Amino acid sequence: MLLGTILDKEIFQSAGFAYIHYVSFMICFAALALERKLLKVSPNRQETITMVIIDVVYGVAGIALLISGILRVLYFGQGVGFYTQNPVFWWKIGIFIFVGTLSLYPTITYILWSIPLTKGQLPEVGSNLVARLRLILNIELVGFAAIPIFATFMARGVGLA
Numbered sequence: 001m002l003l004g005t006i007l008d009k010e011i012f013q014s015a016g017f018a019y020i021h022y023v024s025f026m027i028c029f030a031a032l033a034l035e036r037k038l039l040k041v042s043p044n045r046q047e048t049i050t051m052v053i054i055d056v057v058y059g060v061a062g063i064a065l066l067i068s069g070i071l072r073v074l075y076f077g078q079g080v081g082f083y084t085q086n087p088v089f090w091w092k093i094g095i096f097i098f099v100g101t102l103s104l105y106p107t108i109t110y111i112l113w114s115i116p117l118t119k120g121q122l123p124e125v126g127s128n129l130v131a132r133l134r135l136i137l138n139i140e141l142v143g144f145a146a147i148p149i150f151a152t153f154m155a156r157g158v159g160l161a
Helices: 002-007 009-038 045-076 080-084 087-102 104-118 127-155
Strands: none
Touching: 009 045, 009 127, 045 080, 045 087, 045 104, 087 104, 087 127, 104 127
16 A cells, blocks of 8 residues: 555655755755855865855755745645745745845855866955855855744644634
8 A cells, every 4th residue: 555655646746846855955054064164264276166066066956946846836735825825935935035145145256266266276265255155154054944944834834824
């Protein structure tokens, strides 16, 4: 019976997109935490390249998180009405948008680091920039850490009349 249920196409798709959603979330959080840990003044070439790569991984995981979330709302979740009628859902989405918008600054910074790297030089990474990036990454991490509690409340119908 269990195997028949698992093999049911609709359940398999729903579980598959939920899995992609959860793993994407974990990769995003891990990438942010790793960026925060590795960020330092005057990184060497390999450290700079590593930061750029981590941010690309974060971006790809963020896109997968967004797409899988949209697909879950539209096709593989509780139904559009369950989500869109719930203010907790909109708080969760708002936090995601806020974190995504904040991430533009580090991403643009890392892209700009690529310019001197292509010329065999290192970007200038001073203490003010590192402090600013750490603050942004800390806010992003707190935002990402808050999303699961909103998802947990939402899944239990908190916010629905």
